[in-house]
Amino acid sequence: MKRNIHKKLARFIRTFALFSILSALIFSYSAPLTAYADNGTAICSAQTNAGNNIGVCINRIYVISLALGGTLSVLIIVIAGYLYMQGGEGAKTGKNMLTSAITGLVILFGTYIFLNTINPDLTAISGYTLQDLSCTGAGSSAGQNSCTLPSGSASSCSPITDPNSPISVTNLQSGCFGSNAQNASIIANAESSNNASAAGDICTENGQNNPVSFGYFQINISANNVNGLKCTTAFDRSASGSSSLGGGKFNCAVTNQNLYNQCKTAALNPSTNISAACSLSNNGSSFSKWSTHTTCNIN
DSSP states (O other): OHHHHHHHHHHHHHHHHHHHHHHHHHHHHHHHHHHHHHTTOOSSOSSTTSSOBHHHHHHHHHHHHHHHHHHHHHHHHHHHHHHHHHOHHHHHHHHHHHHHHHHHHHHHHHHHHHHHHHOGGGGOOOOOBOOOOEEEOOSSSTTSOEEEOOTTSTTOOOOBOOTTSTTBHHHHHTTTTGGGHHHHHHHHHHHHTTOTTOEEEEEOGGGOOEEEEETTTTEETTTSOBTTBOGGGGBSSOSSGGGEEETTEESOOBSOHHHHHHHHHHHHSHHHHHHHHHHHTTTTTOOTTSTHHHHTTOO
16 A cells, blocks of 8 residues: 555656646746737737748747647646556556657757757748838729838839939939939849948858848849959858858858958949949849849849
């Protein structure tokens, strides 16, 4: 009789200890559930700056799935522990449930830990932002409604009309782009949102975080020489094509920091940037080297 009591007590202690450890683990992963609720942030939303990025949305769903899956596993473990303490057939059933729950937890969290250890980018999805439409007019007849994407997005396909901007249609027309000035202005606006200091496309090899595309036309100095500088030799490989890691990140590295800095300065200079774009596009006759030419339906 005493031996049975001791066995049940030992089972209870082991189960309680396991439950305590797992509860602490799950609680740490359950934090997002209360965090999103407390600060009023939607898990996924079409509202600007409120999780409208598809990558952010998927990541949040994944984290919450971990929390819910872990919480469910703990509940199963509690039930399994209770059955296990009963002995007999109940103990056998409880043991099977316990094994299944722990296996599920190992798969649930082990996969994330494994992928995150290999490459943190494998557990993070970025880019693909959902943009809000700005519409004016009313009615259902064709031509009565006008909707445009917000400026500042890569899909803002509209020319710059501000005469103070170097990439306005008027200013570009008086330069090398000539009759192709409107298309050039659209591409520049789509690439940089009329921001002369815009920088994108990141080289991340060896822990670096160096942007390679600069200025109004986002001239990629890892793939193009600028202002007489052999910029491509400042990198081990260009930030393009097969070196892409997704999300604007590339498997490349700066190997000549001094040359990189010179090329960066040159590419950020508005006149040099526009001149480089003019050369790369053959005076605006072809913008195929810019990804936004497809988005904006420009050859």
